[in-house]
Amino acid sequence: MGTSLRDVARLAGVSVKTVSNVVNGYAHVSPATRAKVEGALSQLDYRPNLSARNLRQGRTGMIALALPELDAPYFAELSRCVIDAAAEHRWLVIIEQTGGGLERERRILDGVRDHHVDGLILSPVAVGAEELAARTDDTALVLLGERIYDGPADHVAIDNVRAAYDVTEHLIGLGRRRIAALGAQDDTASGTAPLRLAGYREALAAHGLPETVVKVDRYQRAEGAAAMTRLLASPEPPDAVFCFNDLLALGAMRTALAAGLRVPEDVALAGLDDIEDGRYSTPTLTTIAPDKNQLARIAVDLLKQRIDGHTARPPQEFTAGYHLIARESTMGGGLSRGVG
Template sequence: MGVSLKDIAERAGVSLATVSNVVNGYRPVGEATRQRVQQAIDELGYIPNLGARHLRRGRTGLIALAIPELNNPYFAELADIAIREAAGHGYTLVMENTAADRQAELLLLDGSRRHIIDGLIFSPVRIGRDEVLARTAVSPLVLIGEGVYDVPHDHIAIDNVAASHAAIQHLVAVGRRRIAFIGAAGGDRQSAHLRMRGYREALASYGLPFRSELVARTDEFGRLEGMRTMRDLLALDDPPDAVFAYNDLIAIGALRALAEAGCRVPEDVAVVGIDDIEEGRFSSPTLTTIAPDKEEIGRLAVRRLVARIEGTEVAAPLTVQTPFRLIRRESTGSPDS
């Protein structure tokens, strides 16, 4: 037989209602009483039935995280953070991979899973503001990333324009002047457009000309595209002396192409990415990157969603820009200590 709340109440010498308040957090309980109840819980080895608790509250205890690229290490690392944070709040997080497909995103936004999840953390790519505003599902929604702005839902993202400025500022500081950008979007990936905007604005702020031949557009955002476009850039009559990549995966692909061409990094070409994925810490050379605060993004997204689900947050939705920092490694010179 499992341990019941009644057993805990008898061991602690308190009422059943007091135990319930401690276990479920319904009402404040005096510290001495709370400690006595907690001691009884520990001694008896009580394990709460989270499923039953959620059902009593009309919930499933499941929340979903929808991402566009399951095989992208950035999203894998973010998911790991969100899973741990959700568990700390008594929720199970399930993954949804939209593969950056518009129909999959639309179905998830207002169809798939709507009756079995309590809320959704969503990183959309192919849908926009109008589709989010047309959503009829009533479960809470938290947006992450840069796909959609100006909607009545909590939204967590980094400032991509400022992040691009930081990357270009660093490359200029190490003496680079012909700076290429790999990963300009040919489609509707908003983050790529914002990073491209930051790249152009930063060049102008340092008096550097914008050269269209140094902008490599990609439909995909992985290692192969980085390698292919880097080869094209090296074939120019006046190739770049630095590369700013849309993400670390593209940058790592570019490093491979540079190695194959016999180019020295960073002596001949310096490289900067964005995301600070673990792979960049072990590439050769190690990769300088703009590092979003993934811990903050993952934790805050879950906390905002749980607060909306449980009704502890009823204020107007927030748009939060989380911090980032530049981590200097071997691909641009002497690494940070």
């Protein structure tokens, strides 16, 4: 359908390969022919056929980004960063949604060849280290956002243990003593939940405080709301809750306010992710802000290295930065409270 090199070559009166050379910026083309060819190129409005180019070169110029759900704000924001970072390498990004399920994560790991992307950035939830090690596909792979010990692939994340420690210590520093953790998960070996839990425990232990842990199935508002209901029903409700992500925190906040509690006076709340919602909730949400752009950039750059063939290098761990943002849900100063 579109114009091909053949058409351009015919019009310019040169060979197909010469046109190809001009298109690809090959050095040794005489100014005269180059001018001729470029004239023909723009006259016919030539666009290279990527399928053909990819077939010839064995590359597709596309990478896949597989994450649990696009409509979780954290992942949407992260996706945006990845797409932007990939654009710098002239890569297109195909987004796959795993739903956090083992079955679909497996299918994606296994089916990368189907789509013929050059590489895959996976934000794993269910899949574990041995699964990963056993995969037959040798497409470049980078893991994003979870820690899989001794995994067979490069990995980027923030230091989840330290981040959780920092949040907990922030709450302790504000004088809170009954600090609950909301967001633990049924003991999956992988995942960030155990790491965040570890950081929380370390901080409490360092100050000799007791721990309260509430589990959830998924990191969604509804789960946060439900878990908070359980917490408030306990004989000694917490005076602070560290939620393992912002969505849980926003759900918990909804429950607390609806129950007539003041946030943070009666109960302080903190999350992790720094999604935009938390900047506009009432009260605004204290959180850990991972450097999403850095995460995305490192992931993309690592993938690029793998794809370009530096595959000899053993899998490595990379850590992106984060910082604590103290807002009204712990510091107060906001004007919200429940109707007592």
